Amino acid sequence: xxxxxxxxxxxxxxxxxxxxxxxxxxxxxxxxxxxxxxxxxxxxxxxxxxxxxxxxxxxxxxxxxxxxxxxxxxxxxxxxxxxxxxxxxxxxxxxxxxxxxxxxxxxxxxxxxxxxxxxxxxxxxxxxxxxxxxxxxxxxxxxxxxxxxxxxxxxxxxxxxxxxxxxxxxxxxxxxxxxxxxxxxxxxxxxxxxxxxxxxxxxxxxxxxxxxxxxxxxxxxxxxxxxxxxxxxxxxxxxxxxxxxxxxxxxxxxxxxxxxxxxxxxxxxxxxxxxxxxxxxxxxxxxxxxxxxxxxxxxxxxxxxxxxxxxxxxxxxxxxxxxxxxxxxxxxxxxxxxxxxxxxxxxxxxxxxxxxxxxxxxxxxxxxxxxxxxxxxxxxxxxxxxxxxxxxxxxxxxxxxxxxxx
Amino acid sequence: xxxxxxxxxxxxxxxxxxxxxxxxxxxxxxxxxxxxxxxxxxxxxxxxxxxxxxxxxxxxxxxxxxxxxxxxxxxxxxxxxxxxxxxxxxxxxxxxxxxxxxxxxxxxxxxxxxxxxxxxxxxxxxxxxxxxxxxxxxxxxxxxxxxxxxxxxxxxxxxxxxxxxxxxxxxxxxxxxxxxxxxxxxxxxxxxxxxxxxxxxxxxxxxxxxxxxxxxxxxxxxxxxxxxxxxxxxxxxxxxxxxxxxxxxxxxxxxxxxxxxxxxxxxxxxxxxxxxxxxxxxxxx
Numbered sequence: 001x002x003x004x005x006x007x008x009x010x011x012x013x014x015x016x017x018x019x020x021x022x023x024x025x026x027x028x029x030x031x032x033x034x035x036x037x038x039x040x041x042x043x044x045x046x047x048x049x050x051x052x053x054x055x056x057x058x059x060x061x062x063x064x065x066x067x068x069x070x071x072x073x074x075x076x077x078x079x080x081x082x083x084x085x086x087x088x089x090x091x092x093x094x095x096x097x098x099x100x101x102x103x104x105x106x107x108x109x110x111x112x113x114x115x116x117x118x119x120x121x122x123x124x125x126x127x128x129x130x131x132x133x134x135x136x137x138x139x140x141x142x143x144x145x146x147x148x149x150x151x152x153x154x155x156x157x158x159x160x161x162x163x164x165x166x167x168x169x170x171x172x173x174x175x176x177x178x179x180x181x182x183x184x185x186x187x188x189x190x191x192x193x194x195x196x197x198x199x200x201x202x203x204x205x206x207x208x209x210x211x212x213x214x215x216x217x218x219x220x221x222x223x224x225x226x227x228x229x230x231x232x233x234x235x236x237x238x239x240x241x242x243x244x245x246x247x248x249x250x251x252x253x254x255x256x257x258x259x260x261x262x263x264x265x266x267x268x269x270x271x272x273x274x275x276x277x278x279x280x281x282x283x284x285x286x287x288x289x290x291x292x293x294x295x296x297x298x299x300x301x302x303x304x305x306x307x308x309x310x311x312x313x314x315x316x317x318x319x320x321x322x323x324x325x326x327x328x329x330x331x332x333x334x335x336x337x338x339x340x341x342x343x344x345x346x347x348x349x350x351x352x353x354x355x356x357x358x359x360x361x362x363x364x365x366x367x368x369x370x371x372x373x374x375x376x377x378x379x380x381x382x383x384x385x386x387x388x389x390x391x392x393x394x395x396x397x398x399x400x401x402x403x404x405x406x
Numbered sequence: 407x408x409x410x411x412x413x414x415x416x417x418x419x420x421x422x423x424x425x426x427x428x429x430x431x432x433x434x435x436x437x438x439x440x441x442x443x444x445x446x447x448x449x450x451x452x453x454x455x456x457x458x459x460x461x462x463x464x465x466x467x468x469x470x471x472x473x474x475x476x477x478x479x480x481x482x483x484x485x486x487x488x489x490x491x492x493x494x495x496x497x498x499x500x501x502x503x504x505x506x507x508x509x510x511x512x513x514x515x516x517x518x519x520x521x522x523x524x525x526x527x528x529x530x531x532x533x534x535x536x537x538x539x540x541x542x543x544x545x546x547x548x549x550x551x552x553x554x555x556x557x558x559x560x561x562x563x564x565x566x567x568x569x570x571x572x573x574x575x576x577x578x579x580x581x582x583x584x585x586x587x588x589x590x591x592x593x594x595x596x597x598x599x600x601x602x603x604x605x606x607x608x609x610x611x612x613x614x615x616x617x618x619x620x621x622x623x624x625x626x627x628x629x630x631x632x633x634x635x636x637x638x639x640x641x642x643x644x645x646x647x648x649x650x651x652x653x654x655x656x657x658x659x660x661x662x663x664x665x666x667x668x669x670x671x672x673x674x675x676x677x678x679x680x681x682x683x684x685x686x687x688x689x690x691x
Binding site for chain 2: 057058060191217219220223224226228229230235248252253257261279280283284
């Protein structure tokens with residue numbers, strides 16, 4: 001079977017279906033692939049997918065967005081990848097590798113799934129590399145942004161539909177160097193692996209474009225609640241702009257304090273898109289206005305696929321999709337495309353098939369393709385704006401396609 | 407730099423309000439209350455949910471005080487049967503309470519980090535010492551200073567305070583005078599817990615409210631107690647102000663060691679003066 005394109009009619013049909021759907025998010029339940037769609041025809045088997053996303057802990061809201069993205073794709077496509085009926089086994093990733101690695105182990109060894117989808121935490125994704133290689137199972141990463149998951153040192157079994165930390169930062173580095181901020185950007189990110197990757201890749205792209213760094217700070221990760229000392233350092237550095245990477249609670253405090261200490265008016269704040277993405281934005285409130293970030297998605301994107309996606313998602317779940325929803329929606333999307341040509345369900349066959357799917361032309365984020373097992377995709381410059389009382393990440397500029405750096 | 411010193415006072419006074427109860431309870435009754443951070447977080451959530459207006463802010467303070475009172479009495483009753491057991495048993499009990507409380511807070515308020523708005527009129531910034539500074543933090547300095555003075559006067563100048571200090575020094579002797587030191591403990595536990603939840607509401611606009619914040623502030627409070635010395639109001643105040651300065655000025659002066667300055671100072675105090683700056687006896691017994 002060919003991969004069914006996402007049409008408006010399909011999504012309209014979903015409106016009715018979704019309204020009656022129980023939300024299958026919590027608890028490690030085994031979820032059937034929704035209603036059996038007669039349209040698929042032609043027999044075919046079952047593909048068992050382990051959906052490993054956080055259902056508890058600080059990333060629980062990301063996990064919920066991801067589960068919704070996954071379910072939305074399946075519901076709008078009859079619960080099938082081509083000839084295969086999809087059976088989803090949802091398991092809690094938790095916060096850390098201590099919970100995430102056993103969760104992946106469980107779905108592979110106990111539930112005997114064919115494919116693993118999900119993973120928010122990069123350390124978890126890196127931690128299951130050997131397990132996947134031994135069992136020759138495919139993993140489609142739908143968030144974790146560590147550079148080492150794909151690229152030079154990669155295993156053939158890990159593919160990614162999300163982003164790399166450096167990819168998002170490099171786009172901003174090039175942009176700032178080109179747009180009048182070449183004389184001095186201050187860099188700040190928490191002192192841990194992802195923070196370092198973001199800073200290093202921003203620095204590489206920014207200095208390659210002729211920029212000079214005004215200063216740099218690495219607040220302790222997870223324990224810093226007051227950024228005043230670092231904000232004073234930024235002011236004293238004479239920087240023209242600040243580039244930062246924070247997420248979750250740290251993103252809320254940093255953006256708010258950046259405004260409270262008066263830096264927002266004098267030194268514009270730029271960041272990796274996760275600074276203002278998802279549930280943190282309403283909490284940041286007015287302090288976030290005017291903050292500019294790069295990311296591969298915003299629900300404000302103006303293209304037909306995204307319009308339909310946002311409409312269906314909002315109808316089903318009562319809130320706008322986040323980039324996490326799209327990344328998981330696209331995981332289902334590419335698996336469906338791969339299964340059109342895959343000869344079997346083992347990791348090698350699926351990896352080979354994924355390598356041949358070419359451009360993904362119906363994604364809400366715009367057309368993208370795999371380049372070294374991770375997306376080569378357009379990066380968007382976004383600015384936080386007030387749209388009738390709701391804060392949104394409005395598109396300022398399309399910065400063009402960007403691959404994993406290095 | 408001057409603004410960092412000012413900010414050090416804001417953080418320091420907030421830490422004092424948080425830590426003084428922990429210090430008195432630990433110093434007096436040898437009860438290590440690991441649920442102290444959870445009390446703070448409970449207050450922070452109340453502030454985040456109700457805050458934004460003066461009515462909401464004051465209502466949150468009132469509710470937090472009531473909650474703290476109830477929590478303190480409950481904790482005091484729970485630790486009573488373990489009075490003659492080791493520190494570890496008490497720590498385990500309060501750790502269990504802390505974990506349960508944290509989970510209940512997540513169930514009630516959700517996993518997402520929340521921000522708490524300062525009351526209207528204080529949510530802006532003013533220019534102090536040539537730098538822009540959030541108005542609300544100035545209020546924290548004032549409230550902290552007033553509370554510190556009040557606690558100091560009560561403990562140092564009143565009969566009740568004398569009782570508390572005497573119980574810290576030698577509780578067996580106090581009980582021979584016909585005073586039920588369970589009541590003293592219960593009262594101190596209750597007041598300390600009220601201060602912790604109130605600190606949570608007051609700290610909300612600075613720290614926000616999120617799962618895991620309880621552990622972060624508990625560690626800060628323990629550092630304050632260890633640096634200041636057990637069972638001493640003056641110790642808790644000086645310890646908190648020192649930590650406030652180290653956490654701000656220290657990070658400005660030594661940005662590369664931002665992760666280490668706090669615990670570096672702690673290690674230094676433990677080596678040079680293991681009983682704390684104002685403590686009268688060693689921590690380890």
